[in-house]
Amino acid sequence: MDSPYPSSWYLAGEFVISAGSVLFRRSPEDPEKLQICLIYQRAKKEWLLPKGRKDCGESVELTAIRETYEETGYPCELLPCLMPTRAPEVGVNVKDAYRETRCTEPITISVRNQGDKGAKMTWWYISIIKGDGKKVEGTQMGSENFESEFIDADEALSRLTFKGDQAVAAQALAIVRKxxxxxxAAASSSR
Structure with missing residues (x-):
């Protein structure tokens, strides 16, 4: 018997898993403003969000952090945010349901059908600068040729080349702002 829900199946070798993140920091000039780090692909003249393929044995979360660091040069970590999820709390067996909680779950997953190459699935996360926020040079792989730049968050949304990246960044920005x-509000009420 088939499931009543439409499904797509990809066997090993027919898909690639990748992950990336929307990297935030507060503007050094105005800490009330947020900036997003974009990468500029020089050869194609495209503004992108950092992402890349998962290595064997690597968690998807670690892939997002590693790829963001490699492509931007900025050490980062996942940012716990209040967001919608259907993931239950650790060790809690409950009915599948929508809820909002502070977590570091993916904010979206994109699935791109690549014809004969199968599918590319990308898990997207929210990250933030880690430590002193200094850029590290020489983090890119030999085949990569990106420039990274922190841009005012609202401007970054319009600068991104692809609508999919724009949608991911807009969702991340809304979650972070909320x-x-x-x-x-919680800090001011506790004073």
């Missing part, structure tokens, strides 16, 4: 607003 989380920061709630954190600010």
């Amino acid at each position: 989380t920061l607003a709630l954190d600010a």
Whole structure:
């Protein structure tokens, strides 16, 4: 018997798993403003979000952080944000349901059908600068040729070349702004 829900199946060798993140920091000039780090692919003249393929044995979360660091040069970590999820709490067996919680789950997954090459699945996360925020040179792989730049968040959305990247960044920005607003409200009420 077939499932009543439409499904696509890809066997090993017919898909690639990748991950990336929308990397945020507060503007050094105005800490009230957020910036997003974009990468510029020189050869194709494209503005992109950092992402790349998962290595064997690597978690998807680690892939997102590693690829973001490699392509931008900025050490980063996943940012716990208040976001919608259907993932249950650790060790809790509950009915599948939508809820909002502070977590570091993916904010979206894109699946690209690549014809004879199968499918490319990309898990997208929200990350933030880690440590002193200094850029490290020489982190890109030999085949990569990116420039990375932090840009005002609203401007970054329009600068991205592809609509898919624009949608991912817009969703991340909305989640981060909502989380920061709630954190600010909680901090002011506790004073």
